Amino acid sequence: MSASAASPAHTASATILPFAESVARVTRDARPLRLITCGSVDDGKSTLIGRLLWDTKAVKEDQAATLARDSGSQNDLGLPDFALLLDGLQAEREQGITIDVAYRYFSTDKRSFIVADTPGHEQYTRNMATGASTADLAVLLADARVGLLEQTRRHATIASLMGIRQFVLAVNKFDLVNYDREIFDRISHEFREFALSLGVRQITAIPMSALKGENVVSSASDTMPWYEGPTLIEALELATVRSTQTGGFRLPVQRVVRPGESFRGYQGTVAGGSIKPGDSVTILPSGMVANVSQIVTFDLVRNAAVAGDAVTLVLDRQVDVARGDVIVSVDAQPMTGTAFDAQLVALQQGGIEPGKRYWLKSGSRRQRVSVEPLSQLDLTSGQWRPHASALNMNAIGKVRLAFEETAVFDTYEQNRATGAFILIDPDTLNTVAGGMITGKRANLEGLKREGDRVVLSLPADLAEQLMASELFASRRDEAEIKRVTAAEAATLWRNAGSDI
Amino acid sequence: MPLSVQETEIKNPPVSRPPLDPHLKALENEAIHIFREVAAEFDNPVMLYSIGKDSSVLLHLARKAFYPGRVPFPLLHVDTTWKFKEMIEFRDRIADEYDLDLVVHTNKRGAEENITPFTHGSAFYTDVMKTEALKQALDAGGYDAAFGGARRDEEASRAKERIYSFRTPDHKWDPRNQRPELWNVYNGMIRKGESVRAFPLSNWTEVDIWRYIQAEDIPLVPLYYAATRPYVERDGMMILAEDLRLELLPGEEVQHGSIRFRTLGCFPLTGAIRSTASNLDEVIAELEIATVSERQGRVIDRDQSGSMEKKKREGYF
Incomplete structure (x- = not known):
């Protein structure tokens, strides 16, 4: 209990709050943007996230006091050691490493953010994949003094593979290269080329100093007047969140609710598209068809549901639907x-x-x-x-x-x-x-072994010709030819090509 | 004939409210998804109910998730016998009003040995009356999943906790060996005796909780709102002085002032703040300019740095 009396400013009785003025209502007109940060300790990742939390006032005084107590020292800017703020587990503090994915929360007047903070060293692939799975955007860190590393390319590759289509390259430690514009131009150009090769087109490169707080939340027009792009927080505020509202309707059924004899509802979260009462749906895998008669939620019966909504669907007829089934639109099926x-x-x-x-x-x-x-x-x-x-x-x-x-x-x-x-x-x-x-994958195989024989699937005309040949007739025990349509054959060989 | 919700008799029918903003809606959708997934995948879930604001939000979300059905699992309250009086009154009223199955558990051994926060210190008391009691109750009920209202923004070790947090048969949490959790695809496979703690509010912040309470008009224990109440100052905290078991130490005196609580726990261990915020709007306005985190009022977090992680490893929520 001794810690409670850290300093007068942190005791409960000192939290005297003024008459509550009507604080401008924060309107959050978008769902939280989820992002992942990729980089290593050397790139200043902890400093960057700490700076984001600090400058958006997500760190409260008592947490800062605990920080100051634990670190015992501050950096030359009078700020606490941000790594301690982030490395929540004792094992990490003892070993000075980050061992797992941690989630951080901060917000601005415009939007709120969830950061998946993943370690940059060993086992980064699995941790990055975990953090990237839910992310809308990836922030990749590079040290201005060294430029893009092998690691930066790996992180970008994994992020794109996990479906992230928005990259921010944070070129950090710019204060250590005299805010040299040429360095920024070179690194950002190189990164842009690489990201484009991965199929990522939304790319923002930002020169910054996380330690000094330049171009993170506050702009750095005095030290980097040549940079006219957004700060990191502006880039994050402008980013788009992933939406699957276009495309076919999808509702994976989580559970069936039967509160009484007459009501049978299918509960789940809409995973794509939209639905309204009267729409025809197919239940997969059974293939049965029904119409939606009601969309039920606690907040009254609704006239539509879109991707992301957790709802209860009622159908117009008795059909067999169980957990694990997927209710989909009739005309755009998976x-x-x-x-x-x-x-x-x-x-x-x-x-x-x-x-x-x-x-x-x-x-x-x-x-x-x-x-x-x-x-x-x-x-x-x-x-x-x-x-x-x-x-x-x-x-x-x-x-x-x-x-x-x-x-x-x-x-x-x-x-x-x-x-x-x-x-x-x-x-x-x-x-x-x-x-x-x-x-x-088509259920037929282009070329496979069945017992002692080789089975070869070919378009019908080719198959006929081959089978008519004398050579083939004499080797019936060794090979069999299946006739498929030209389209099926094309699928088979496309599959074979994509395997490598 | 189409089946219709109106034909079904539903207790506590919903009321019409303006739609939630997209931010809160996304958080609500995620929480409902988690509730439904756990209820479908586990044989015997339970919801930990602490009567606080987060529990109140959790309960509201559970009712929404299963509507028009009943909440398909019981609520478990671990009663240390040192909760605020108003909390217990509120708990019983809510359980009755919402037609809930409420299980209340107290550590008999601790109660018989008269273990109190005053005589045994906050750490030992918490271990016996909360952690041990929770384990007893979970074992007694044979629950294989327990919902909790913990949020990742509350405390450093919670920032790393999964939404499905795996526990060994003796309720241990191994932070270094957690199952990876990708997308919203949760792995609910466990062996007999093992269990999962599920946290539907993982991605909520304190401000989200309050804004949601406001938007959804969720009832709370009145202690969250400022009123003139008796208190004593002890160890830099303001302790509510209405329970006769609070004995004044030399030099202490009962004072009166406008105070409220940002979190609710056991009254001897939960400090009040000075405030005049007597309704939701004022509480939120106050919160948005607050510079101190909510757990600042909790003694048990401050025993040592990393103390929450230690308690969690041992089975505390």
């Missing part, structure tokens, strides 16, 4: 099947083993799946390399998923909610991978 292509990040020691049966959870559906690795991303070169053996922890791989029962997905590119999944190890029950669906 893919159904038992074989899909995906990219995944291996999250645990032991990796992902070929052929092992895992639990896959996507939306509210959990089902058995076996995983066959096809290739692995070399983060140094950015190239995919064939890889059929186990994917080790932190590896990013392309895999083929084989289900025992029908699965329902969109591609991750189209819908982050219905295209994402996790894998659960049936032995440890731990989450061992996070994955993103890239497409459906």
